[in-house]
Amino acid sequence: MFKQVAEALLSGHFICPTAYPDAYDYLSQPANADKIDAFLKPLDRTLLSLDGEVYYAAYTVVDDSNRGPIREAFAEVRSQLRPVVEWMDMVMTALGQDMPIRARDEIRMTQLLNAIEHEPSLSEQLNRLTQLTLFKTSKTAISEQLSWVLQKLEQSGYLVKPNPQGSLYLATGKIDYLHRIIAFLNDAEALELDKHAANAEDVEQQELFL
Incomplete structure (x- = not known):
């Protein structure tokens, strides 16, 4: 199961109970999750989880190779x-x-x-x-x-x-995961609004965001 899980994560798949029940059960065991994470580390990736409902591999380093x-x-x-x-x-x-x-x-x-x-x-x-x-x-x-x-x-x-x-x-x-992306984008937009609000000379641009 280790091989199948590692390959799925490296291929960009999201492992959850509905899409990959066996792989999800495997990762739900802390010892197995630690093994997978240790395998991913040298590849500049790490195992992440959203509230224990979905596992995926995320990059830890961004460079010319990736x-x-x-x-x-x-x-x-x-x-x-x-x-x-x-x-x-x-x-x-x-x-x-x-x-x-x-x-x-x-x-x-x-x-x-x-x-x-x-x-x-x-x-x-x-x-x-x-x-x-x-x-x-x-x-x-x-x-x-x-x-x-x-x-x-x-x-x-x-x-x-x-x-x-x-x-x-x-x-x-x-x-x-998509909901998490939406929340991130909403937060980024709010930060952008705060930045414009702090600049009194940029009122017209602020209105464009509102």
């Missing part, structure tokens, strides 16, 4: 940010939820499809989603569009489908 892969990983997350957030917003509205999707949440395509088909604004939102790069498709039927979006989310690691023949999807730990 700057390219880091940029690629960041570019991938950045390109997925808007489409996935808009999809989560659509799901919250369709299912009448107050909280955004988190790891281990269940999403049933049949339930989601029924809600979207009976609400024109949700159908329009789904259609807009399929114009974004991550979900782009020429499909026009609502059921086909929704199926396509869920497939792309599965391929991108945000969802898993326990039964290939079923309609149930489970959110993975990568969703929680």
Whole structure:
């Protein structure tokens, strides 16, 4: 199991109970987590965990040897940010939820499809989603569009489908990682606002952020 876990982490995968249950159980044992972390250290990486729900490998050093892969990983997350957030917003509205999707949440395509088909604004939102790069498709039927979006989310690691023949999807730990990125960006924006607010000569620029 050590080899499989190490390879998955080095490939950029997020290990959680829904996507990689066996690997997650392995890392949940402190002794195993320590072994993996010791293996990653000479590679300028470390094992990180988000509230014990998801494990991933993060770089500890940024230099010419890894700057390219880091940029690629960041570019991938950045390109997925808007489409996935808009999809989560659509799901919250369709299912009448107050909280955004988190790891281990269940999403049933049949339930989601029924809600979207009976609400024109949700159908329009789904259609807009399929114009974004991550979900782009020429499909026009609502059921086909929704199926396509869920497939792309599965391929991108945000969802898993326990039964290939079923309609149930489970959110993975990568969703929680995305929430952490959003929080980081929000904090960075707040810091930027504070910096401008402190500069009385920069009021016009401050207003642009507001």
